[in-house]
Amino acid sequence: MILEHFADTLLTTLLDPRLMLLVVVGVGIGIVLGALPGVSSTMALAILLPVSFGLEPGAAMLFLIAVFMASVYGGSISAILVNIPGTPGAIVTQFDGYPMAQSGRAGHALAYALIASSIGGLIGLTLLITLAPGVVAVAMSFRSPEFAMAAVFGLVLLSFASGGSTFRGILVGLIGLLCGMVGFDALTDVSRFDFGTAALQGGVELVPLTVGIFGLAEVLRNLAARDGALPPVPSIGSMIPPLGSIARLWKTILRGGVVGTFVGAIPAAGSAISVAIAYAQEKRLSRHPERFGKGEPAGIAGPEAANSAGVGGSLVPMMTLGIPGDPITAVLMGALLIHGLRPGPLLFANEPGFVATIYVAVFLAVLLTLVIGFGFMRIIAQVMRVPRALLFTAIALLCVVGSFAIRNSMVDVYVMLFFGVVGYLLYMIRIPPAPLAFGLILGPILEENLRRSLIISGGSWSIFIERPIALALLLLSLAAIVAPLVVPLLRRPSMRPPRDGAP
Amino acid sequence: MHADDASDTIAPGAGSDLLAGGFLFAWAGVGWIGYLTNERLRASLESPSPDPGPALLALIVLWGLTLGGTAVTASGVWRRARGGRLRDGLEDARTHLRPAAFVVTLILLAVLLRPLGFLPAAGVFTACWLYGLTAGARLSLRHAALALLGGVLLPLGLQLVFAGLLLVPLPR
Amino acid sequence: MTGSAPLHVLAAGALLAATAAAPQPAAAFPDEPITIVVGWPAGGAQDTVGRLVAEYLEAELPVSVVVTNVPGAAGANGVRDVEQAAPDGYTLGTKGVHAVAQSYMNPNATPLDAMDPLALVNIDPAAVSVHADTGIEDLESFIAYLRDNPGGLINGNDSPGGFSFLTAELMERALDIELTKVPYQGYAPTVSALVAQEVMSATLPVPMVADLHEAGDVNILAVAAEERHFRAPDVPTFTELGHDFVFADYVMIFGPVGLPEDVRDTLESALLAAMDSEDFRAAADGIGLILDPQGADGAAALMQATDAAVHPVLVEAGLVETDAQ
Structure with missing residues (x-):
């Protein structure tokens, strides 16, 4: 029945030039806002909310979802071209996207990201339509103990995936955890590590941290030279990668898409864990794991597919239970409420036409992001040709303005500058910065759920062993830590990494 | 720009290890000060509720950073003892x-x-x-x-x- | 609010650029955009109401009204931004019960006498719900169960100081029961914990659980209001059942202390006029809001009443960290 509604709505939307224009405009705005450092998908949606008030509900959803989908891809553009992740998910995209662009294949990197992102989005949508109840069942089987263990798993995988030694990756992840503890404790309201200042009480925001530790640090790195020379301008290369190498990615994209949908559907776990899983699993399964981190297409395609598929996944709890799974769907849900529509268990029964509108919106947003993304890719890639002096100054200014923009606070600008220096230091001492950002994202999820589990179990730690999913995640995390230490002792190191800890 | 990955341009050496150890100690140090000067936080350890409290993870992380910093510093000292120079793994000032x-x-x-x-x-x-x-x-x-x-x-x-x-x- | 979307954005931008050009000589208030600071992320209850008010306030004033989210520190950051803004009427904020609690719990939070309430928008009465699988169908059996097993139900609520936490505390007093309280960060995670039966009961406001109640997954047992809630008309109030327990969250618009008299009057009457419009009422109804439009005096009175109810609870829970009283 929902498929008929879907076909109906799709047809009427396609034939309505005004609605199509709205989607095109939404996609355009979404790509640009997503690519701007400091403007997250959530902020892009919040900014455009008032615009949607003037539209009828269906058109408003079409517009907002177009912005949402497109901003996810937009976030990857800045990740690939200037090393600033536009969304948390894009942190992983830049592991391989940025080196690929720097080595003169910016066009390919953008194309891999766009193609994987589009197919991932469609996978997410397909699973959303066909399996919503199944997806929601998986999501609901995740409770506090599982969240805690999933956060541990995500942190460990990321430490493994981000290059360098897993041990040092975990150490820098601990710094992220420490930053995540600044401010009020989520469960008791005790203030921590704020040194009595109001400035730190609000905690360390993710955006200034990522903008500083990746964006500004990269500018500083490029300014570092004994002879005062600036690095040369890399070429852009061709836009379309060879069809063969795209076709070879189909398994990668499919795996990423499925992981992204299910993990994306788990409330609060969000895209950060799913992209870490997608990247680590591609690195494990690859015949050339040593190429990861240097511009490997699968390192872009897997996480990108997972990131976009997560959009479909994150809509599942909102549509079926009326619970927004993350800040972005919370904004979407706010928009629905203002239009007098209440997502929840009764939405499918009472308003199947509206459910179909949301599906159509995701579908069209994915397709148009693909078309518009390819149309403008050559122009977007020109960022690479900008004279270095101008590019670095512009990025630095963008970092300042973007950090200020999150909550109009100079504190965030200083936080960004601080982490810019930290990022530069990390580069000097050969430790990857990504686990620090993930520690900040996953640390609070870990702590809150760990302690809540213990409150519920009455203080017994066995709650993490008695629940099968939590236990499995715990064992996988342990395997991922222990395997790299133990396996080389057992046999001579080979190019192929140990398979023991593969997720 | 640097086309290749950062960790490959210069391999870790005695110098970068000692610096990394110091970096971790610096974070741990600031953290310990924040922990020790926060009475409410330390008092939460005594609380009888099943919630282990806001100090639990803080302590784990601070000990992790302290011990990890020690291990990394030790690796630097080891490399230095085996003839590595303090410049190893670092770039010119x-x-x-x-x-x-x-x-x-x-x-x-x-x-x-x-x-x-x-x-x-x-x-x-x-x-x-x-x-x-x-x-x-x-x-x-x-x-x-x-x-x-x-x-x-x-x-x-x-x-x-x-x-x-x-x-x-x-x-x- | 007509015309195509991007044009609207451009127009707003042009307007701002024009007003930004040069400081004008003193003109009639208001002559530049007004900002409403919401101390919570976009999409939450405070945000939704704030945006709704902003949209209709725009129709009453010759300038645009922009909502800015300044989250962090349990809403205290946003409130402080308003407190420290110039008292010229161009920076307003939204606040609820959280601001009362924070003023005692956080030495860095804004004290109550540094906020000037301008208007009350809506109230959001407290309620208590249980998952249907608990088999508890009315308040009486809920109380009976807890008297037999003190602490035997795990209740999902905010961290200490949040509205649903205070609800649980006040309800425990009013009914002489004891719950095992488990904190969640916000209402959405609490609902999902209730649906997944990680918790058995939750002290959430009615709109969060009304659909689940209607679908039969959750039973709302009672509402802590004078009247029944229109989104769940079959649920009795605590008063009807013989328990003296009335408690509500609210959204009020406030400014920094020291607004000029004429500015304050202009804002108050514009807010009241905005909330009086037919469309505003219809929109609020769609969201499930219980409107209770009142001017500055009514808002201040509600704030005082909440203060009186909440303060003893915070003292007893050992949460008071400031010298305020």
């Missing part, structure tokens, strides 16, 4: 002059943003660095003109996008 100057001017920019307003402060920052990065110490009228143009257009463009379209109240 002069390399960092320009990045350091850049950060200092950015801090100045942030401090002056409110008193001067966004457009003037960002304009001066942009013009100076554009000139410095293109012309260096030379005198060049052409570069100066380009730097001035950049100093006007770049902040204006940002102001238009962020203050104009996104309604961010940039200081003015």
Whole structure:
């Protein structure tokens, strides 16, 4: 029945030039806002909310979802071209996207990201339509103990995936955890590590941290030279990668898409864990794991597919239970409420036409992001040709303005500058910065759920062993830590990494 | 730009290990101060509730950083003892002059943003660095003109996008 | 609010650029955009109401009204931004019960006498719900169960100081029962914990659980209001059942202390006029809001009443960290 509604709505939307224009405009705005450092998908949606008030509900959803989908891809553009992740998910995209662009294949990197992102989005949508109840069942089987263990798993995988030694990756992840503890404790309201200042009480925001530790640090790195020379301008290369190498990615994209949908559907776990899983699993399964981190297409395609598929996944709890799974769907849900529509268990029964509108919106947003993304890719890639002096100054200014923009606070600008220096230091001492950002994202999820589990179990730690999913995640995390230490002792190191800890 | 991955340009050595150990100790140190001066936080360990309290993870993380810092420092000492030099794994100090100057001017920019307003402060920052990065110490009228143009257009463009379209109240 | 979307954005931008051009000589208030600061992320209850008010306030004033989210520190950051803004009427904020609690719990939070309430928008009465699988169908059996097993139900609520936490505390007193309280960060995670039966009961406001109640997954047992809630008309109030328990969250618009008299009057009457419009009422109804439009005096009175109810609870829970009283 929902498929008929879907076909109906799709047809009427396609034939309505005004609605199509709205989607095109939404996609355009979404790509640009997503690519701007400091403007997250959530902020892009919040900014455009008032615009949607003037539209009828269906058109408003079409517009907002177009912005949402497109901003996810937009976030990857800045990740690939200037090393600033536009969304948390894009942190992983830049592991391989940025080196690929720097080595003169910016066009390919953008194309891999766009193609994987589009197919991932469609996978997410397909699973959303066909399996919503199944997806929601998986999501609901995740409770506090599982969240805690999933956060541990995500942190460990990321430490493994981000290059360098897993041990040092975990150490820098601990710094992220420490930053995540600044401010009020989520469960008791005790203030921590704020040194009595109001400035730190609000905690360390993710955006200034990522903008500083990746964006500004990269500018500083490029300014570092004994002879005062600036690095040369890399070429852009061709836009379309060879069809063969795209076709070879189909398994990668499919795996990423499925992981992204299910993990994306788990409330609060969000895209950060799913992209870490997608990247680590591609690195494990690859015949050339040593190429990861240097511009490997699968390192872009897997996480990108997972990131976009997560959009479909994150809509599942909102549509079926009326619970927004993350800040972005919370904004979407706010928009629905203002239009007098209440997502929840009764939405499918009472308003199947509206459910179909949301599906159509995701579908069209994915397709148009693909078309518009390819149309403008050559122009977007020109960022690479900008004279270095101008590019670095512009990025630095963008970092300042973007950090200020999150909550109009100079504190965030200083936080960004601080982490810019930290990022530069990390580069000097050969430790990857990504686990620090993930520690900040996953640390609070870990702590809150760990302690809540213990409150519920009455203080017994066995709650993490008695629940099968939590236990499995715990064992996988342990395997991922222990395997790299133990396996080389057992046999001579080979190019192929140990398979023991593969997720 | 550096085409290859950072960790491959220079392998870790005695110097970078000692520095990394110090880096971890610095974080641990600030954290320990924050923990020890926070009475409510320390008192939460005594609480009888099943919630292990806000100090649990804080302690785990601080011990992790302290022990991890020790291990990394030990690796540096080991490398040094085996004949590694303190320079190993580090770049020449002069390399960092320009990045350091850049950060200092950015801090100045942030401090002056409110008193001067966004457009003037960002304009001066942009013009100076554009000139410095293109012309260096030379005198060049052409570069100066380009730097001035950049100093006007770049902040204006940002102001238009962020203050104009996104309604961010940039200081003015 | 007509015309195509991007044009609207451009127009707003042009307007701002124009007003930004030069400081004008003193003109009639208001002549530049008004900002409403919401101390919570976009999409939450405070945000939704704030945006709704902003949209209709725009129709009453010659300038645009912009909502800015300044989250962090349990809403205290946003409130402080308003407190420290120039008292010229161009920076307003939204606040609820959280601001009362924070003023005692956080030495850095804004004290109550540094906020000037301008208008009350809506109230959001407390309620208690249980998962249907608990088999508890009315308040009486809920109380009976807890009297037999003190602490035997795990209740999902905010961290200490949040509205649903205070609800649980006050309800425990009013009914003489004891719950095992488990904190969640916000209402959405609490609902999902209730649906997944990680918790058995939750002290959430009615709109969060009304659909689940209707679908039969959750039973709302009672509402802590004078009247029944229109989104769940079959649920009795605590008062009807013989328990003296009335407690509600609210959204009020406030400014910094020291607004000029004429500015304050202009804002108050514009807010009241905005909330009086037919469309506003219809929109609020769609969201499930119980409107209770009142001017500055009514808002201040509600704030005082809440203060009186909440303060003893915070003292007893050992949460008071400031010298305020």
